[in-house]
Amino acid sequence: MDAIVPILVLTLIVATFGSLLVYVSSILGPKKHATHAKYMPYECGLPGQESSKTNVSVRYYLTAILFIVFDIEILFMYPWALTYREFVEAGHGAYIFWVMFVFIALFVFGLVWEVRSKALEWD
Amino acid sequence: MAEVVIFYVFSAVTLFGALGVILHPNPIICALHLVATMCGIAGLFFGLNAPFIAAVQLMVYAGAVMVLFLFVVMIFNLKQEGKHIFSPGQFTNGLKVLFGGMFAGLLLSSILFKINNFGYLTPDKAAPQFEVKNIAKVMFTDYVFSFEILGLLLLVIPIGTVALSRVRGGTHAK
Amino acid sequence: MGSDLFEISVNIGKMLGIFLLMVQMVPLLVWVERRGSAFIQNRFGPNRVGPLGLTQLLADAVKFLFKEEFRPPASVAFLYYAAPVLALIPGALAFASIPLAPPFEVTFNGQTYKFLFQVFDLGIGIVFVLGISSLGAYALLFAGWGSGNKYSLMGALRASAQMISYELALGLSLVGILLIFGTFSFSEMVEMQRGPLSFTFLGQPTTISFLPNWGIFYQPLGFILFFAATFAETNRAPFDLPEAEAELVAGYHTEYGGLKMLMFYIGEYGHMMVASALATTFYFGGYELPFGSESLQQSFSPLAYSFILFGCFLTKVLVFLWIFIWVRWTLPRFRYDQLMDLGWKTMLPWALFNTVLTAVVVVLFHSSGS
Incomplete structure (x- = not known):
């Protein structure tokens, strides 16, 4: 709660600093009339072949959705890791280990299945 | 005082983002507005003394789910041709307003029902930190x-x- | 922020100071990078402007300021201008949450104030940094999609896919550190790494006096995975596929020039500094000196001691920054499929193995004795 105020203030400071840099460079720089060629999207000297709004490979989608699932699984490991030593010191080490071992076994099964199904192949 | 200001700042961010999602014609800009909404919700969690939930909200929703949404929008190749929410002269506009209003009324009445029956919930200052x-x-x-x-x-x-x-x-x- | 004017002003000054420290490191690091790469490749590097070419930075800054302002008409104005500003924010926020030295006390007007040597302490350090840095992908996506150039878009897509893939290995390699320390807070972790290496081995307290109590001795595999993943997160070579100039011109910042380009650089070097500071905090004792901290603490005032430890922290961070630069000019770039294979099929399984191994070791070391 107390920490959110500095976060907000710092975000404001950084955003102001950044916008100021962009603004200053737009004032100080020379203003030239640009030619038609300069206004084209940069391409290695040739006229552009295709628009930038082309389709994106479905692999990006697969990567993103697999990332979400694994990210959530990892986030569940964080509270586990945080309390692990307390459980161990209370004498429940084996219990808390097997709780997560089952979870990690499911994680590994999913990962192996995806590798075997070639969902993670890029070519 | 500070918590009131924080609440209004992040509520404003959340609502602004949510309005942008439904009003902007370009689907990619809509998705970016949704990112602002997610960040605003994370800020609200911060204000409720739940920094872990806030950070998880940032990681999972703002960081992961929204990247997925952007990829999906790009896969479907939705070009910049503006599809406005209310295209002029269409019969369905009335239906859109009707169903939106019904949903808003449902939400509002459930909130009012809760306040009527349980009163305003005030945070327990003596409660331990999350x-x-x-x-x-x-x-x-x-x-x-x-x-x-x-x-x-x-x-x-x-x-x-x-x-x-x-x-x-x-x-x-x- | 504080209860009275003095506390608030000191806190704001501290905030500005830490942010400017991060921004000011960038020209120095650019100089080190150029001279270092020249040294590695048996060249001279910039050596004309000023002694050792040090004022080259100043000349570059002036040049950047007076560059022509240009926005390609195919771009989306708001995204195009917002992207460089957005590139600064995650790095600055993450760096602000890392403790640079122990808290110090100041007496002013008969009142004693306690100040943290960091901008804010959330108590959930690691998760906050991971959450904030996952927003870093948006600066790239803004730039890539907003500049209306297909190379920019490809670079941004590659960068974000790469960042999310390696975020998994990064997050998982930190589970081992959490198992060892049992806290999210950076300052508590650093406190635990003070003194000589001591642990409970099969219920017996053991101390190895000639080694400091650093995380690297508990988590060697975790450190390697973490450090490799941070290279990918910062888009540095050998993982700099998003800006692979042979195929993508300059990746997501193809259409940028002048100060806007420089701001992407500040963002990149800021991420490098955050990564180095995190590696220092998790695995190399943070701001703690490896030896002789007791005698130093007695012979200096608390404020001076804080600044000595700050120097120690900065030294460790600079070593890591040099390793970042060294690796960039030593290793060739990956191919994209190799990069994804390394992240998903090599580092993720090893990080899982590291987690399970650490959990087993923690149970074994504790259970047998007591």
């Missing part, structure tokens, strides 16, 4: 079965996705 360790202890003892079932659910999601998106024939075939 602790991740307390959640973890409950989650790994009382609710351990639900936790393992959740692991199973998280296993099903990628398998389903991979099975659905595996293309035989078509442009993605080898």
Whole structure:
């Protein structure tokens, strides 16, 4: 709660600093009339072949959705890791280990299945 | 005082983002507005003394789910041709307003119902700080079965996705 | 922020100071990078402007300021201008949450104030940094999609896919550190790494006096995975596929020039500094000196001691920054499929193995004795 105020203030400071840099460079720089060629999207000297709004490979989608699932699984490991030593010191080490071992076994099964199904192949 | 200001700042961000999602004609800009909404919700969690939930909100929703949304929008190749929410002279405009109004009324009446029956809930100042360790202890003892079932659910999601998106024939075939 | 004017002004000054420290490191690092790469490749590097070419930075800054302002008409104005500003924010926020030295006390007007040597302490350090840095992908996506150039878009897509893939290995390699320390807070972790290496071995307290109590001795595999993943997160070579100039011109910042380009650089070097500071905090004792901290603490005032430890922290961070630069000019770039294979099929399984191994070791070391 107390920490959110500095976060907000710092975000404001950084955003102001950044916008100021962009603004200053737009004032100080020379203003030239640009030619038609300069206004084209940069391409290695040739006229552009295709628009930038082309389709994106479905692999990006697969990567993103697999990332979400694994990210959530990892986030569940964080509270586990945080309390692990307390459980161990209370004498429940084996219990808390097997709780997560089952979870990690499911994680590994999913990962192996995806590798075997070639969902993670890029070519 | 400070918490009131924080609440209004982040509520404004959340609502502004949410309005942008439904009003902007370009789907990619809509998705970016949704990112602002997610960040605003994370800020609201911060204001409720739950920094862990806030950070998880940032990681999962703002960081992961929204990247997925952006990729999906780009896969569907939605070009910049503006599709406004209310195209002029269409019969369905009235229906849109009607259903939106019904949903808003549902939400509002449920909130009013809650306030009428339970009064305004004020935070308990004497309550201990939100602790991740307390959640973890409950989650790994009382609710351990639900936790393992959740692991199973998280296993099903990628398998389903991979099975659905595996293309035989078509442009993605080898 | 504080209860009275003095506390608030000191806190704001501290905030500005830490942010400017991060921004000011960038020209120095650019100089080190150029001279270092020249040294590695048996060249001279910039050596004309000023002694050792040090004022080259100043000349570059002036040049950047007076560059022509240009926005390609195919771009989306708001995204195009917002992207460089957005590139600064995650790095600055993450760096602000890392403790640079122990808290110090100041007496002013008969009142004693306690100041943290960091901008804010959330108590959930690691998760906050991971959450904030996952927003870093948006600066790239803004730039890539907003500049209306297909190379920019490809670079941004590659960068974000790469960042999310390696975020998994990064997050998982930190589970081992959490198992060892049992806290999210950076300052508590650093406190635990003070003194000589001591642990409970099969229920017996053991001390190895000639080694400091650093995380690297508990988590060697975790450190390697973490450090490799941070290279990918910062888009540095050998993982700089998003700006692979042979195929993508300059990746997501193809259409940028002048100060806007420089701001992407500040963002990149800021991420490098955050990564180095995190590696120092998790695995190399943070701001703690490896030896002789007791005698130093007695012979200096608390404020001076804080600044000595700050120097120690900065030294460790600079070593890591040099390793970042060294690796960039030593290793060739990956191919994209190799990069994804490394992240998903090599580092993720090893990080899982590291987690399970650490959990087993923690149980074994504790259970046998007591």
